[in-house]
Amino acid sequence: MxxxxxxxxxxxxxxxxxxxxxxxxxxxxxxxxxxxxxxxxxxxxxxxxxxxxxxxxxxxxxxxxxxxxxxxxxxxxxxxxxxxxxxxxxxxxxxxxxxxxxxxxxxxxxxxxxxxxxxxxxxxxxxxxxxxxxxxxxxxxxxxxxxxxxxxxxxxxxxxxxxxxxxxxxxxYGIYQNIGDNYRNVVGIFMNQILKNKPLTIFGDGSQTRAFTxxxxxxxxxxxxxxxxxxxxxxxxxGDDTVYSVKELAMAVSKAMDAKPNIQTLDKRDEVTHAYADHTRFETIFHPDTYTPLVKGLTEMARWVKENGAHSSKKFKHIEITKNLPPSWK
Missing domain, CATH: 3.40.50.720 (NAD(P)-binding Rossmann-like Domain)
Known part of the structure; x- marks a missing residue:
């Protein structure tokens, strides 16, 4: 059955x-x-x-x-x-x-x-x-x-x-990601901005670090x-173990998309500055073979993004609190 x-x-x-x-x-x-x-x-x-x-x-x-x-x-x-x-x-x-x-x-x-x-x-x-x-x-x-x-x-x-x-x-990140979402998925946001000939927007100085998977x-x-x-x-x-700053990610995405880096910094927002994880428990139980290097993963996603084109970005219509809302989200 x-x-x-x-x-x-x-x-x-x-x-x-x-x-x-x-x-x-x-x-x-x-x-x-x-x-x-x-x-x-x-x-x-x-x-x-x-x-x-x-x-x-x-x-x-x-x-x-x-x-x-x-x-x-x-x-x-x-x-x-x-x-x-x-x-x-x-x-x-x-x-x-x-x-x-x-x-x-x-x-x-x-x-x-x-x-x-x-x-x-x-x-x-x-x-x-x-x-x-x-x-x-x-x-x-x-x-x-x-x-x-x-x-x-x-x-x-x-x-x-x-x-x-x-x-x-x-x-x-990867194929089938909604690159038209302004509020999440930074890799998709960057690729969509490049397709629209817009600068890559970074909150703060881009020193925030993450491991991208x-x-x-x-x-x-x-x-x-x-x-x-x-x-x-x-x-x-x-997820992945290798840590990159958001600014380093912007440079890597630009390269994968065959675009000249064009970064615009915005006011810093309230967010965790550094976030990456230990995967010992996962590896002990699931025994993953390898992890996809960032360059390879971005190249695969960029190929799909170019084939499918830019997505329209929609503003979220149900904001409940506007106090301290980042200006770029208004």
Missing amino acids: KITSLVTGGAGFIGSHVVRYLLDKGHKVVVLDDLSGGVQSNIDLRAIICIGSITDTTLVQEIFKKYAFTYVYHLAAYAAEGLSHFIRRFNYENNVIGSINLINAAVNHEIKCFVFTSSIAVYGTNTLPLKESQYPKPEDPYGIAKYAVEMDLINAKKMFGLNSIIFRPHNV YIDDVAPYIANATDIPDAYNQIFNV
Whole structure:
């Protein structure tokens, strides 16, 4: 009998890749996505598509009743970390309440394992490299929301026996990414700006450091996690180890896009200055072969971006707080 898996956010960037890997593994895949960040063309035609939101309790209950899911892969989120300060209610409704709808359904329908993509945003400013053993100190509503869901999953295991696997990916980039989003995914933002002959905008002096991770070093491990018993009820940092400043990234993206570097600095925004993680636990359980070097990953993404052209950038229409909002977001 075929394994049936639900992938929320399956029209989005990471989610669409996870869908493909699951289909290739022989799963029957149902995608639930409201298309607020993803696009339907990202979804593999072999999947069953359900257009709707995880915040729709009735819809969530209906699809769990209709399909006998073995696994849930929860990747749906509004992941604009910096913007989350100014859309607090929207952030918690989508990233917490929507997640709880899924967890409730997973418990009631006795799902074998709930795979959740959290974020290293849960750590906030912490001792580097960031480790799963550290006490999370999220510094923005997005990180707070992700940590709240992590804690709820731990409680659901204790109370109801719901197994989960939690991944904390960071700065993932690659094909199928929404490069038209002004508020997240800096690699995509830079490439879209280059296609539009605009300067690459950097908040502050660009000394912020991150480790940037190619999609192929994340998505297959998320898809395969349910096959690894030792991964159950654990939390994993997942991503690359090599650290770059945002300014260094801008130079690397320009080279990959065959463009002359043109950088414009904006006022510094409230964000964690340095964030990169330790992956010892992930490597011990998943045994990754190699990581994709930044130059190679950017080259692959740049090829896809050039073939598909620039994307229109949309302003977020539901800003709840304008105080201290960066001028470029107004």
